[in-house]
Amino acid sequence: MANQYLGFDLSTQQLKGIIVESDLKLLHEAKVDFDADFAKYGIEKGVLTNPGEGEVFAPVAMWLEAIDLVLHRLKEQGADFSKIRGISGAGMQHGTVFWSQDAEALLGGLDGGKSLLEQLAGGAKGERKGAFSHPFSPNWQDASTQKQCDKFDVALGNPESLAETTGSKAHHRFSGPQILRFHQKYPEAYKATSRISLVSSFLASIFLGKVAPIDIGDVCGANLWDIKKGQWQEDLLGLAAGDEGVEDLKSKLGDVPQDGGLGFGTISSYFVKRYNFPSETQIIAFTGDNPSTILALPLRSSDAIVSLGTSTTFLMSTPQYKPDPAYHFFNHPTTPGLYMFMLCYKNGGLAREHIRDAINKQSSSTDPKSWASFNEAATTTPVLGQADSKTDPARLGLFFPRPEIVPNVKAGTWRYLYSEKKLTPVQADDSKSWPVLGDARAILESQFLSLRLRSQNLVEKQGNLPAQPRRIYLVGGGAVNPAIADLAGQVLGGADGVYKLDIGGNACALGAAYKAAWGTGRRDKETFEDFLEERWNEEGFVKRICDGYRKGVWERYGDALQGFEELEKTVVKESGEGTIGAESKAGGKVDG
Numbered sequence: 001m002a003n004q005y006l007g008f009d010l011s012t013q014q015l016k017g018i019i020v021e022s023d024l025k026l027l028h029e030a031k032v033d034f035d036a037d038f039a040k041y042g043i044e045k046g047v048l049t050n051p052g053e054g055e056v057f058a059p060v061a062m063w064l065e066a067i068d069l070v071l072h073r074l075k076e077q078g079a080d081f082s083k084i085r086g087i088s089g090a091g092m093q094h095g096t097v098f099w100s101q102d103a104e105a106l107l108g109g110l111d112g113g114k115s116l117l118e119q120l121a122g123g124a125k126g127e128r129k130g131a132f133s134h135p136f137s138p139n140w141q142d143a144s145t146q147k148q149c150d151k152f153d154v155a156l157g158n159p160e161s162l163a164e165t166t167g168s169k170a171h172h173r174f175s176g177p178q179i180l181r182f183h184q185k186y187p188e189a190y191k192a193t194s195r196i197s198l199v200s201s202f203l204a205s206i207f208l209g210k211v212a213p214i215d216i217g218d219v220c221g222a223n224l225w226d227i228k229k230g231q232w233q234e235d236l237l238g239l240a241a242g243d244e245g246v247e248d249l250k251s252k253l254g255d256v257p258q259d260g261g262l263g264f265g266t267i268s269s270y271f272v273k274r275y276n277f278p279s280e281t282q283i284i285a286f287t288g289d290n291p292s293t294i295l296a297l298p299l300r301s302s303d304a305i306v307s308l309g310t311s312t313t314f315l316m317s318t319p320q321y322k323p324d325p326a327y328h329f330f331n332h333p334t335t336p337g338l339y340m341f342m343l344c345y346k347n348g349g350l351a352r353e354h355i356r357d358a359i360n361k362q363s364s365s366t367d368p369k370s371w372a373s374f375n376e377a378a379t380t381t382p383v384l385g386q387a388d389s390k391t392d393p394a395r396l397g398l399f400f401p402r403p404e405i406v407p408n409v410k411a412g413t414w415r416y417l418y419s420e421k422k423l424t425p426v427q428a429d430d431s432k433s434w435p436v437l438g439d440a441r442a443i444l445e446s447q448f449l450s451l452r453l454r455s456q457n458l459v460e461k462q463g464n465l466p467a468q469p470r471r472i473y474l475v476g477g478g479a480v481n482p483a484i485a486d487l488a489g490q491v492l493g494g495a496d497g498v499y500k501l502d503i504g505g506n507a508c509a510l511g512a513a514y515k516a517a518w519g520t521g522r523r524d525k526e527t528f529e530d531f532l533e534e535r536w537n538e539e540g541f542v543k544r545i546c547d548g549y550r551k552g553v554w555e556r557y558g559d560a561l562q563g564f565e566e567l568e569k570t571v572v573k574e575s576g577e578g579t580i581g582a583e584s585k586a587g588g589k590v591d592g
């Protein structure tokens with residue numbers, strides 16, 4: 001009987017589960033879509049918001065329901081859980097889950113005849129004890145922690161030293177500033193918290209039947225972990241812990257094992273009874289969604305992944321540790337000595353949808369969610385919106401329907417004409433200088449120029465071609481869109497082309513399933529890279545979608561980078577405080 005492995009991805013809008021065989025071929029996949037399946041929680045795009053305070057959060061009870069539902073859906077598709085040998089998973093990064101004093105007892109005593117929701121969520125009126133000291137998990141889109149970030153940024157001297165130590169300067173969504181705010185806003189709930197999990201270790205805990213350790217890759221998204229020393233940074237813990245003390249917070253967070261392939265133990269009897277998993281199924285460390293995504297592909301030097309989900313993230317695996325306040329470094333989720341380089345934008349998929357919807361409205365498209373008009377506009381508009389590159393100004397824009405991380409500005413839309421090194425703003429109603437259709441290409445150019453600007457020092461020369469990515473791999477919901485792929489290649493290059501995964505499934509959940517297979521079955525000292533290489537089937541697993549580097553076009557985007565950088569500086573300056581790539585109290589001039 002062939003062994004099978006299960007991987008999960010608990011992301012902003014969905015919970016996905018997939019099963020692979022030992023040869024890593026995909027067997028089954030199922031998903032729960034939070035908005036479609038759980039409208040009763042009042043969520044939109046997977047989250048609840050409190051705009052007055054910049055809060056974005058998700059109900060933990062909804063995730064409990066989603067776990068039972070996704071397993072049910074996998075079973076409906078014919079999945080046979082009795083073949084599963086190992087489980088791992090990924091959670092959207094930075095979110096925290098606060099466990100109550102009863103959590104361990106409730107997790108350890110689950111009855112396979114009842115749902116997770118019934119047994120762990122607690123009664124709405126407190127009539128039943130629950131496993132959580134707070135019903136919500138702050139989401140990565142949260143922007144409520146500027147005051148706390150200001151404290152973190154100076155805790156080790158300045159943002160540069162915080163980035164040097166923890167891999168990132170302070171960010172609104174990072175767990176350290178979030179824990180500090182939680183502590184200040186809900187002191188009683190903080191006291192009543194026995195353990196704090198990240199979204200990834202929360203999901204692992206459910207499957208393990210006890211609170212699981214935080215993962216060595218995902219822990220770097222907290223501004224609390226000293227990457228070089230491989231331990232909690234006590235000054236930062238002290239800041240987040242306040243008068244409750246460092247030791248108390250340390251015990252809430254728990255120890256972090258250095259081995260990303262570690263088996264935490266066998267599966268909770270709940271899943272054995274309810275779903276027929278073998279009782280010896282191993283639970284392998286769950287990591288963040290981005291660290292998990294880089295495990296879905298055998299990345300080589302200068303390869304880049306662009307993840308087009310709710311967020312846009314740009315990921316590379318590198319032996320170089322070159323932290324800077326403008327971006328993030330994390331421990332690699334499986335391999336000591338390697339790091340994950342990351343850029344993360346809040347305005348990814350939803351910002352593109354915004355423009356798609358405006359274009360569809362104007363063209364009275366029959367299907368308001370169709371990408372056809374957006375794609376046509378993006379691919380028929382000339383490079384940088386210049387019909388004649390010698391006489392026409394370049395059209396450069398920033399499109400942020402939500403407050404952005406890179407650069408740190410409040411929500412807004414900015415459109416500028418750029419010529420002879422000068423930027424001239426375009427008014428919102430000036431459709432002559434900037435037609436609505438021009439936004440389709442402009443948003444894609446803008447998103448990819450931002451990635452190119454910040455990653456140019458990490459890529460190497462490719463043969464006779466200038467320094468650029470070797471391959472661009474597109475993953476996430478937007479990866480199916482050919483116009484987005486085309487623009488990614490035009491702006492970013494990619495000597496070997498633009499690729500996407502061709503095995504169905506979702507890269508992040510696949511990475512988790514691969515990690516489950518490696519962690520469960522690895523031979524002595526077998527690295528994840530060797531394990532993947534041995535099973536990798538280039539023809540069967542990835543597909544080349546289009547050219548990357550195009551001579552002449554790539555160079556024109558290179559020339560536009562200076563204008564794009566100026567545009568960002570102008571917007572950040574207009575918006576108040578803050579530096580490029582950093583958090584600020586900025587208030588943006590909203591043109592659109």
Ligand SMILES: Nc1ncnc2c1ncn2[C@@H]1O[C@H](COP(=O)(O)OP(=O)(O)O)[C@@H](O)[C@H]1O
Nearest residue numbers: 011012013014309310349350371476477478481
């Ligand atoms: N054909 C398409 N073209 C462009 N974007 C798409 C397409 N299909 C889905 N998407 C985008 O994918 C996003 C969801 O991606 P996904 O990776 O599943 O999200 P997450 O993991 O963040 O929940 C949606 O916000 C949507 O904008």
Ligand SMILES: O=C(CO)[C@@H](O)[C@H](O)COP(=O)(O)O
Nearest residue numbers: 011012092093140309310311
């Ligand atoms: O905050 C980050 C990374 O720092 C985000 O990438 C989240 O991890 C959520 O990702 P998606 O839901 O878009 O997959």
